Amino acid sequence: MENMGAKKPKLQELGRVSDRISFLYLEHAVINRQDSAIKVMDSRGTVFVPAALINVLMLGPGVDVTHRAMELMGDCGMAVIWVGEHGVRQYAHGRALNHSSLLLERQAKLVSNSKSRIAVARKMYQMRFPDEDVSHLAMRELRGKEGARVRRVYRDESTRTGVEWNRREYKVDDFNSGTPINKALTAGHQALYGLSYSVVAALGISPGLGFIHTGHDLAFIYDFADLYKAEYSIPIAFDMVAEYGDTDIATHTRQAMRDAFRRDKLVIRMVADLKELLNADDIIPEADTLNLWDDKEGLVKFGVQYKDDSESDGYKE
Structure with missing residues (x-):
């Protein structure tokens, strides 16, 4: 047995x-x-x-x-x-750790209002441009700055490692058709997506309610993982190709990503970043929290057999 x-x-x-x-x-x-x-x-x-x-x-x-x-x-x-x-x-x-909906409710509130949504999006871009003030920029301007930053990161990593770089391209259904660097980038990004998903889901946040990306069930995962690509998956991918070429490049890249996550304790940083993005320092979810919502009383106890007012003594139609 x-x-x-x-x-x-x-x-x-x-x-x-x-x-x-x-x-x-x-x-x-x-x-x-x-x-x-x-x-x-x-x-x-x-x-x-x-x-x-x-x-x-x-x-x-x-x-x-x-x-x-x-x-x-x-x-x-x-x-x-x-x-x-x-x-x-x-x-x-599958379902993850947190059973509380407090962070999810905060996320939904922020993403449902245009002003608060762009405020969170600007926070995400501000993390990538710590020495600049982006609080006044529109989304189109932010996307342009981010595109220029990522292109610069690719060029710098190519120069640093000696790995040739042309452009980012890959076929979702044919991993092996890509160049070694594109295969390494795909494997590295996917490892980062996996870790990002685990933290997001474990905290009870929706993977689908993105602030920059939208319309996909993993939109917020792409939002969140993009904060760390220039620091982790991109340089690690170039390092692995410089060292191993095309030899078992996906495995080498995943293992290097795993070691970097562990070395830098990235999960701890991710949790702090998520709470900062969602203005959630005041939220400390309790285990197994479940209440009933009331339009006048707010939250009331779950698991109580409530009486209809008509059952009270002296009730008149």
Whole structure:
């Protein structure tokens, strides 16, 4: 009989998102559970992964995962995303850590008003131009500045590493048709998207309510990940191509991204950045918070059997 594992932990007992390991990518493996660990078996052997210490598990091609393993991941608040080969495309995801809707409500309020939406967008651009004041610029002007910045980053990285650079191009359905640097960039960006998604979802924020990008179920992920590309995925991609050429470039890039995330404790920074962007320093979500909304009283208790006013004594039609 399959080991039933440890008792489901309470939300307060789980590791905070800022204390967890960034991500783990698996492909061509069988995933089961043993006690409170994810049991991973492939051609090289078996390893056990503490479920409560991983932010996001990226499941690539050839993965078989049991119901019991998925149950453990859900109980521990691990974000799970199903991705294509080399982690290039995201197909699906599972529920993550936070059960509170407070940050989601704040996000929805900010994105639903034009003035507050552009204010958040300007904050995102201000993070990329720390020595300039962009508070007066329109979105069209901000997009132009960002485009020039990214082109400059590519040119500088090409000069620094000696890796030839022409332009960013790739085919979503044919990863291997790209140049080595474009393949490395795709793998690096996808790792950054995965980590960004895990933090966003774990905090109960909507991946789809973007402030700059819009109309896609991952719009806010693209907003958020763009803050870190010039610092992480772009230079790391150029470094990996300079060192390895086209040899297993996706794997080398993912591993380098993982090491950089861990070295710099990027998850902690991401959590702080998200709260700053959403003006959410005042929000401290409580575990398992659930209330009923009332138009006059605000929030009232959930799980109470309320009486109709007509049931009170002396009620008259």
